[in-house]
Amino acid sequence: MGTYLRKQADYVVVGSxxxxxxxxxxxxxxxxxxxxxERGKDHRGKWYxxxxxxxxxxxxxxxxxxxxxxxQIVRGxxxxxxxxxxxxxxxxxxxxxxxxxxxxxxSFVKQTIxxxxxxxxxxxxxxRATQRVQEAAGELGYEWEPQPKFTNVSRGEPFDCGxxxxxxxxxxxxxxxxxxxxxxxxxxxxxxxxxxxxxxLVSNGKxxxxxxxxAGGKGVLRVEAPTVILAAGGIGSPVILQHSGLxxxxxxxxxxxxxxxxGESRNEGMHLDPPMAVSYCDDKNGYMLSTLIDPWLLYPxxxxxxxxxxPLRFLRYGRTMGIMxxxxxxxxxxxxxxxxxxxxxxxxxxxxxxxxxxxARKILIRAGCKxxxxxxxPLRGTHPSGTVRIGDLLSTQLExxxxxxxxxxxxxxxxxxxxxxxxxLIALSKRLAKHLLSKDKPKAKPxxxxxxxxxxxxxxxxxxxxxxxxxxxxxxxDSSPVED
Ligand SMILES: Cc1cc2nc3c(=O)[nH]c(=O)nc-3n(C[C@H](O)[C@H](O)[C@H](O)COP(=O)(O)OP(=O)(O)OC[C@H]3O[C@@H](n4cnc5c(N)ncnc54)[C@H](O)[C@@H]3O)c2cc1C
Numbered sequence: 001m002g003t004y005l006r007k008q009a010d011y012v013v014v015g016s017x018x019x020x021x022x023x024x025x026x027x028x029x030x031x032x033x034x035x036x037x038e039r040g041k042d043h044r045g046k047w048y049x050x051x052x053x054x055x056x057x058x059x060x061x062x063x064x065x066x067x068x069x070x071x072q073i074v075r076g077x078x079x080x081x082x083x084x085x086x087x088x089x090x091x092x093x094x095x096x097x098x099x100x101x102x103x104x105x106x107s108f109v110k111q112t113i114x115x116x117x118x119x120x121x122x123x124x125x126x127x128r129a130t131q132r133v134q135e136a137a138g139e140l141g142y143e144w145e146p147q148p149k150f151t152n153v154s155r156g157e158p159f160d161c162g163x164x165x166x167x168x169x170x171x172x173x174x175x176x177x178x179x180x181x182x183x184x185x186x187x188x189x190x191x192x193x194x195x196x197x198x199x200x201l202v203s204n205g206k207x208x209x210x211x212x213x214x215a216g217g218k219g220v221l222r223v224e225a226p227t228v229i230l231a232a233g234g235i236g237s238p239v240i241l242q243h244s245g246l247x248x249x250x251x252x253x254x255x256x257x258x259x260x261x262x263g264e265s266r267n268e269g270m271h272l273d274p275p276m277a278v279s280y281c282d283d284k285n286g287y288m289l290s291t292l293i294d295p296w297l298l299y300p301x302x303x304x305x306x307x308x309x310x311p312l313r314f315l316r317y318g319r320t321m322g323i324m325x326x327x328x329x330x331x332x333x334x335x336x337x338x339x340x341x342x343x344x345x346x347x348x349x350x351x352x353x354x355x356x357x358x359x360a361r362k363i364l365i366r367a368g369c370k371x372x373x374x375x376x377x378p379l380r381g382t383h384p385s386g387t388v389r390i391g392d393l394l395s396t397q398l399e400x401x402x403x404x405x406x407x408x409x410x411x412x413x414x415x416x417x418x419x420x421x422x423x424x425l426i427a428l429s430k431r432l433a434k435h436l437l438s439k440d441k442p443k444a445k446p447x448x449x450x451x452x453x454x455x456x457x458x459x460x461x462x463x464x465x466x467x468x469x470x471x472x473x474x475x476x477x478d479s480s481p482v483e484d
Pocket of ligand 1: 014015016017018019020037038039040074075076077078079080081082083085086087088089090091166195196197198231232233234236237240276382383384408409410411419420421422423425
């Protein structure tokens with residue numbers, strides 16, 4: 001039988017992706033006792049980090065997690081979460097987050113852009129194939145913009161950024177949430193890896209801590225804390241919540257469903273170009289396009305799935321160009337308590353996909369791809385999100401119906417973001433940490449009464465005078481704008 005460990009903290013944070021790493025860092029920097037629990041391990045610095053083999057080790061189900069409908073989902077299970085695999089792209093949140101859902105993270109976005117030097121890569125670094133796509137799109141009347149990046153040339157020695165970035169960055173140019181994990185630990189946060197949180201302890205409608213299984217069946221860990229922040233990602237968090245009594249979690253999800261449109265060029269392909277260096281957003285029709293092709297090992301796999309028409313086509317990987325489509329998909333399907341996922345495309349999603357695929361095809365042909373070589377790849381999900389939505393199960397301050405239980409990861413998006421998520425996630429967690437730290441601040445001492453100071457009679461003081469008990473402050477209302 002395994003051991004039973006017990007710990008206590010001011011805050012317990014579950015999951016060390018961008019949502020959890022940021023929350024843990026900010027709270028630890030604020031002087032709080034924080035325990036950060038992560039299901040995976042830290043694979044950085046290992047010889048296999050950033051290789052195809054590595055990806056099999058730190059991707060959930062070796063990268064082959066599928067929805068019931070056969071959509072492939074990719075997510076990282078290690079410290080830093082899926083930022084180990086991300087393309088390093090940054091986008092500010094869409095305006096609707098502030099205007100429609102009253103969640104204003106503008107100041108945190110601005111602060112993070114400065115702190116992490118987020119900026120587009122200089123044009124000479126894009127690579128020729130990427131430049132050709134941007135030029136071709138422009139000739140057709142579509143202005144593609146340089147994509148701001150978490151990837152910074154000055155950090156990578158030597159800068160070596162191509163399609164393989166999605167296996168894990170080996171040159172160091174790409175920021176990952178691991179850096180915030182490191183900073184949290186330096187500020188005193190206790191990081192425990194190999195801990196799969198199973199449920200939140202709730203008593204009388206209030207969170208009291210979490211229970212986790214220690215990897216390898218080594219026992220159980222119980223962390224007691226008055227505030228719990230779930231950041232186990234769009235799949236992990238709803239599963240934990242369902243096991244904690246919130247059965248509505250996981251009902252419906254968004255995925256920014258992704259499809260690659262690829263073609264064979266007469267010139268050099270895109271595999272050595274930094275991924276997603278330029279992008280195009282069509283907010284009216286609900287999709288985003290970016291330059292990107294898969295790492296090479298996935299390419300023969302995709303061709304095999306397409307049937308035996310041209311089995312040796314993968315040999316032309318070096319001449320392949322690609323455009324990735326991200327759809328603003330509607331809320332559908334969901335995640336059940338066993339972690340099984342369903343994600344259907346609605347009629348509207350299919351229309352969007354067709355619209356975007358047509359445009360991507362036209363641009364690739366204009367950029368020099370042979371028309372009969374252009375194909376649309378299988379459906380993918382790299383942004384599982386929207387499973388515990390703001391305005392539905394979460395208040396604007398990210399609190400669940402259980403007091404002291406917050407969710408700060410991609411689960412909380414109220415709609416598909418249809419663009420890179422990480423900058424928004426960092427900003428949301430910074431805002432949450434600021435809110436929690438301000439609540440914890442000791443109240444200012446009441447001023448000494450002086451005879452000359454006339455005392456104002458307010459509704460509250462009147463109540464006190466009558467001896468009636470004071471009501472607790474109302475929870476943040478979802479309909480009122482919440483300031484930064
Ligand atoms: C190939 C790829 C490319 C991408 N490119 C970009 C990009 O360029 N820009 C961008 O902004 N976004 C990109 N994304 C998306 C982005 O990486 C994710 O949306 C983001 O990382 C989600 O953050 P999160 O904190 O919600 O969850 P995650 O990053 O998934 O982190 C969740 C963490 O929780 C841990 N966990 C899960 N369950 C438990 C549990 N029960 N107990 C304890 N720990 C648990 C996991 O191991 C993980 O570390 C990409 C994603 C992929 C896969």
